[in-house]
Amino acid sequence: MPKFVYDFTEGNKDLKDLLGGKGANLAEMTNLGLPVPPGFTITAEACRHYLEHGTLPDGLAEEVNAHLAALEKAMGKRLGQPDDPLLVSVRSGAKFSMPGMMETVLNVGLNDESVHGLARQAGDERFAWDSYRRLIQMFGKTVLDVDGDLFEDAVEDVKRARGTDDDVDLTADDFKELVDRFKTIVREQAGRDFPTDPREQMDLATEAVFESWNAPRAILYRRQERIPVDLGTAVNICSMVFGNMGMDSGTGVAFTRDPASGHQGIYGDYLQNAQGEDVVAGIRNTVPLTELERIDKASYDRLLEIMETLENHYRDMCDIEFTIERGKLWMLQTRVGKRTAAAAFRIACQLLDQGLIDADEAARRVTGDQLAQLMFPRFASRVDGVKKITKGMNASPGAAVGKAVFTSERAVELAEAGEDVILVRRETNPDDLSGMVAAKGVLTSRGGKTSHAAVVARGMGKTCVCGAEELDVDVKAGTFTAPGGVTVREGDVVSIDGTSGDVYLGEVPVEDSPVVRYFEGELSAADGDELVTAVDRVMAHADARAAMAVRANADNPEDAARARRFGAEGIGLCRTEHMFLGDRRQLVEQLILAEGDAERQAALDALEPLQKQDFEGIFAAMDGLPVTIRLIDPPLHEFLPDLTELSVRVALAGEGADPKDRRLLEAVTRLHEQNPMLGLRGVRLGLVIPGLFGMQVRAIAEAAAARKAAGGDPRPEIMIPLVGAVQELEAVRDEARAILDGVKESTGVDVPALVGTMIELPRAALTAGQIAEAAEFFSFGTNDLTQTTWGFSRDDVEAAFFSRYLELGIFGVSPFETLDREGVGRLVRIAAEEGRRARPGIKLGICGEHGGDPDSVHFCHEVGLDYVSCSPFRVPVARLEAGRAAI
Numbered sequence: 001m002p003k004f005v006y007d008f009t010e011g012n013k014d015l016k017d018l019l020g021g022k023g024a025n026l027a028e029m030t031n032l033g034l035p036v037p038p039g040f041t042i043t044a045e046a047c048r049h050y051l052e053h054g055t056l057p058d059g060l061a062e063e064v065n066a067h068l069a070a071l072e073k074a075m076g077k078r079l080g081q082p083d084d085p086l087l088v089s090v091r092s093g094a095k096f097s098m099p100g101m102m103e104t105v106l107n108v109g110l111n112d113e114s115v116h117g118l119a120r121q122a123g124d125e126r127f128a129w130d131s132y133r134r135l136i137q138m139f140g141k142t143v144l145d146v147d148g149d150l151f152e153d154a155v156e157d158v159k160r161a162r163g164t165d166d167d168v169d170l171t172a173d174d175f176k177e178l179v180d181r182f183k184t185i186v187r188e189q190a191g192r193d194f195p196t197d198p199r200e201q202m203d204l205a206t207e208a209v210f211e212s213w214n215a216p217r218a219i220l221y222r223r224q225e226r227i228p229v230d231l232g233t234a235v236n237i238c239s240m241v242f243g244n245m246g247m248d249s250g251t252g253v254a255f256t257r258d259p260a261s262g263h264q265g266i267y268g269d270y271l272q273n274a275q276g277e278d279v280v281a282g283i284r285n286t287v288p289l290t291e292l293e294r295i296d297k298a299s300y301d302r303l304l305e306i307m308e309t310l311e312n313h314y315r316d317m318c319d320i321e322f323t324i325e326r327g328k329l330w331m332l333q334t335r336v337g338k339r340t341a342a343a344a345f346r347i348a349c350q351l352l353d354q355g356l357i358d359a360d361e362a363a364r365r366v367t368g369d370q371l372a373q374l375m376f377p378r379f380a381s382r383v384d385g386v387k388k389i390t391k392g393m394n395a396s397p398g399a400a401v402g403k404a405v406f407t408s409e410r411a412v413e414l415a416e417a418g419e420d421v422i423l424v425r426r427e428t429n430p431d432d433l434s435g436m437v438a439a440k441g442v443l444t445s446r447g448g449k450t451s452h453a454a455v456v457a458r459g460m461g462k463t464c465v466c467g468a469e470e471l472d473v474d475v476k477a478g479t480f481t482a483p484g485g486v487t488v489r490e491g492d493v494v495s496i497d498g499t500s501g502d503v504y505l506g507e508v509p510v511e512d513s514p515v516v517r518y519f520e521g522e523l524s525a526a527d528g529d530e531l532v533t534a535v536d537r538v539m540a541h542a543d544a545r546a547a548m549a550v551r552a553n554a555d556n557p558e559d560a561a562r563a564r565r566f567g568a569e570g571i572g573l574c575r576t577e578h579m580f581l582g583d584r585r586q587l588v589e590q591l592i593l594a595e596g597d598a599e600r601q602a603a604l605d606a607l608e609p610l611q612k613q614d615f616e617g618i619f620a621a622m623d624g625l626p627v628t629i630r631l632i633d634p635p636l637h638e639f640l641p642d643l644t645e646l647s648v649r650v651a652l653a654g655e656g657a658d659p660k661d662r663r664l665l666e667a668v669t670r671l672h673e674q675n676p677m678l679g680l681r682g683v684r685l686g687l688v689i690p691g692l693f694g695m696q697v698r699a700i701a702e703a704a705a706a707r708k709a710a711g712g713d714p715r716p717e718i719m720i721p722l723v724g725a726v727q728e729l730e731a732v733r734d735e736a737r738a739i740l741d742g743v744k745e746s747t748g749v750d751v752p753a754l755v756g757t758m759i760e761l762p763r764a765a766l767t768a769g770q771i772a773e774a775a776e777f778f779s780f781g782t783n784d785l786t787q788t789t790w791g792f793s794r795d796d797v798e799a800a801f802f803s804r805y806l807e808l809g810i811f812g813v814s815p816f817e818t819l820d821r822e823g824v825g826r827l828v829r830i831a832a833e834e835g836r837r838a839r840p841g842i843k844l845g846i847c848g849e850h851g852g853d854p855d856s857v858h859f860c861h862e863v864g865l866d867y868v869s870c871s872p873f874r875v876p877v878a879r880l881e882a883g884r885a886a887i
């Protein structure tokens, strides 16, 4: 039978699965010899059993008996002993911290008799009766489901009768009266008496903590934080110490360093004569921790000593909860502290310099997501007259400023007129997409981090604050109100901070992040910015450790150059269809509408020099580095006018319609597809339109030859998209090789070029062995591979129903964002293995959006890809994660 109960002396910090974070760290501190009030932990396994079967596991009661007896022996008093009661707290503590989401019951063990014992022992009747009424209140609310407001109302009543609005003015008699009233409330509301048997109190509190794992707010929190639903919580039974025993007592929180900057120092708050709950409730104002030196020097010195011990032991920044009971310091909790992204980089380097961790560990202590956060633009400094009006959830980072608008139509209208707008909605739905695209940022009053607004905004890289519940949004009136009588009307400027969730009325200036300026080469590690120096050091180590290269997806020289500045080691995907937009659309239209070979050839001849020029620019920007050029991919009708608009125009013109329009309409109708993503695109297009791919290959070859003749070092790689069968690839490859040879002959310049393919269809992955025979490299197009493996239209589904899927937990994150290891990932593995078997040493990369996603980068490392390719802005993130994956 498993062991369900661990004394604090038996556990350690590595047993978080079993003991939860709080229990594991209480045990660790106990074993370090730090002053932790004695106690024991009931495991999360017992909780899981309870939640599954509705009963406590066999043997648990006996184990609890034994541990309680040991605790009573150690403390020299029994739980609830009438003349000198042992009192305990019953606290939740899951593996992952879920602050305030689950329950706690304090002062367990008090009843009508032991309250007198406590009063005598403490020499303080008022304190004892206050403790007793707190127990009934917490127990009533948490264990017996009594509406907490009823207790609060009773307290207010008594205060009113006393003519005060401060708890401090209440006397022992007042608390006695409250105890009576509370008991009546419990009897009336719960249909039973408040249990006076201490052990029954403890057992019922334990079960209530177990049950609080499934409280609605806990479920919501887990969903948002992607904490697995089936972990359960441990329960910590800890002997009570009191911070509310007079002015020589108190309670506080401390950080071993500043969680915002990482700087070492004394950070925290202290509240004299109070319990932890009072700090959280904000009943009285705390004082800075440094004040404790004046209040109680001995405890202060001891606390600093303990903080140093903890930092050295955990080799990380810790946060701490402590209580002082009549001059004696007790540690109630510690954990590795949460920190801002900037502090994470700084602290990692500080600990490295202190010799507490090595460079590998420093890289492990930061994440690509944190680096990405540091790269978003941010608010410079507050300006007079700009007021923070509320705070919502930090759903998608960045800083955005604009005029408030309340409908998508207005957002689009104003954006088209050149205005910056913030779309404000109660919540968004798929109809708001156009408004979200047009807006600089999105603000909603409802919905969590997986709401539609949040998911879609993150997908678009758009700043979003969601669930700002204090706002009352009235779309019809075109206003929203915020606390303090603030009313914002359409057109009023608001600023939203997607990194903190803060919302301001007025314009807060936005500035580039210093980290981006560093990557751009405008700031250097030597300039003295501590954050930049830390990022530089971590990046250098990550680069040194990485097994994979990082390339960029770029289709113009500017993006290529920026990607290179950001550390890209080549281009992994140049989407040539992006080169056919703007003025050139006309030429493509001619190509599509060509009647006969001569007309088509003329159109191709017009396009070829333009393409050659494009490629020369990119080769120059990426001189000496590989450039993978993907031959044209999208459906042709994307280059033609909209079918509906054109039909209407021709119909309205009737007999007088322009013959060119008629021809166009005929072509658009002919090319119209129900499922263009599965239609005439990629290699299919190359095989159907003679000369199109050939023109592109010739332009690539000639551009490379020209660059080389001019002293450059171009390294082209030609990539064929959407291949499903090796026969498709062979046909295009043969044509490409013939053209490359021809250009070599005609120019007299030999530029070696690889010819390879994308693997972006399940059939390609499953027949990768055959395809590798004809391909010198594979690049995984995981956007299409995800689309075709799941059968999810990549352009539609995220907005249509992914938020529902996320709510239902069908997946924790969109498979277009993070590679689905089990399905799509399995295809990637198969293709990589079979590709390598057929062609040892075949170059393997990824160029879908996943190439810049941290988890997916780790997957690519595991599969042994040679490189990942992502958008230029994500290159640093991918570099960092490629390094971390290799550590």
Ligand code: PEP
Binding pocket: 573, 575, 633, 760, 780, 781, 782, 783, 784, 785, 847, 848, 849
């Ligand atoms: C892909 O499908 O993953 C890919 C990179 O190609 P595109 O996004 O251009 O379809």
Ligand code: MG
Binding pocket: 721, 760, 781, 783, 784
């Ligand atoms: Mg694709």
